[in-house]
Amino acid sequence: KAGVTQTPRYLIKTRGQQVTLSCSPISGHRSVSWYQQTPGQGLQFLFEYFSETQRNKGNFPGRFSGRQFSNSRSEMNVSTLELGDSALYLCASTEAGADTQYFGPGTRLTVL
Amino acid sequence: GESVGLHLPTLSVQEGDNSIINCAYSNSASDYFIWYKQESGKGPQFIIDIRSNMDKRQGQRVTVLLNKTVKHLSLQIAATQPGDSAVYFCADNTGGGNKLTFGTGTQLKVEL
Numbered sequence: 001k002a003g004v005t006q007t008p009r010y011l012i013k014t015r016g017q018q019v020t021l022s023c024s025p026i027s028g029h030r031s032v033s034w035y036q037q038t039p040g041q042g043l044q045f046l047f048e049y050f051s052e053t054q055r056n057k058g059n060f061p062g063r064f065s066g067r068q069f070s071n072s073r074s075e076m077n078v079s080t081l082e083l084g085d086s087a088l089y090l091c092a093s094t095e096a097g098a099d100t101q102y103f104g105p106g107t108r109l110t111v112l
Numbered sequence: 113g114e115s116v117g118l119h120l121p122t123l124s125v126q127e128g129d130n131s132i133i134n135c136a137y138s139n140s141a142s143d144y145f146i147w148y149k150q151e152s153g154k155g156p157q158f159i160i161d162i163r164s165n166m167d168k169r170q171g172q173r174v175t176v177l178l179n180k181t182v183k184h185l186s187l188q189i190a191a192t193q194p195g196d197s198a199v200y201f202c203a204d205n206t207g208g209g210n211k212l213t214f215g216t217g218t219q220l221k222v223e224l
Contacts, residue, residue: 004155033210043156043201043214056211090155094210099144099163101210103155 001027004093004104012110018079021107025072025093031055032074033101034066037088046089049074050096078109086111124221131189133218135202138183142204146212147176147187151198159187159200189220197222 005024013019025032033056034046045058049068066076072093078085088108092101125131137145143164148156162169162176162185169176175188185202199219203212 031210033212035212035214042216043203043212045211045213048210056209058211092156092210099205099210100146100158100161101212102158103148105153105155 004091004102006089006091006104006107008107009105010108010110012112013081014112015081015083017081018077019081019109020075020077021089021091021109023074023076023091023093023104025074025091026095026102028095029093029102030072030096031094032068032072033092033094034074034076035090035092036060037090037106038086043090046076081111083111085109121216122219122221124223125192126223127192127194129192131187131192131196131220133187133189133200133202133220135185135187135215136183137185137202137204137206139204139206140180140183142206144205145176145178145185146203147174148201148203149196149198150201150217156201192220192222194222194224196220 007022031050033048035043037043047066048056052068063079068074088106090106092103094101146161147159150156160171160174160176173190177186199217201214201217203214206213
């Protein structure tokens with residue numbers, strides 16, 4: 001099976017702009033989780049979607065949002081970008097009923 | 113708040129030696145633990161996981177040990193190879209469901 005794919009791999013935006021990142025889970029996996037990775041804060045959970053519903057949410061401001069489509073693909077959106085949003089955004093997919101999360105390669109977002 | 117921490121930021125080992133990477137967790141309610149390996153420029157790669165009803169689990173060249181009494185988790189890598197050089201993260205499901213809480217990571221360096 002193909003692994004988790006994320007697009008785009010790299011993005012450069014300026015402050016105030018918004019961005020949309022995409023994640024395609026492993027075929028058959030219905031849960032998608034998003035994480036932010038920065039040198040200072042490490043890996044932090046953003047949110048999880050299962051069957052098009054947000055099932056869990058981390059401690060991030062409302063500028064961070066996401067959604068999941070009927071084919072389990074997920075997108076996350078960050079509005080009004082700030083310099084501190086520069087990070088590697090990772091998504092992970094999980095098979096229904098299982099615990100193991102498999103990560104994609106991430107999207108490197110740079111906010112100038 | 114609850115956290116998962118690692119004892120050492122960097123571990124250097126000789127090729128062929130065994131490596132032991134340690135992790136402490138604080139939430140006694142955590143019932144699932146997982147180790148990831150992250151190479152530069154890549155997403156975290158699943159290594160091995162363990163549930164709280166187990167003390168030990170073995171994979172290919174890796175063993176995870178769980179000591180619930182002292183809330184300690186360790187990853188043992190046998191016959192460490194240059195390809196094992198990476199940052200290793202432990203994580204647990206403190207947040208519930210698929211919300212993983214990650215440690216800060218240990219950089220493993222394999223010396224030839």
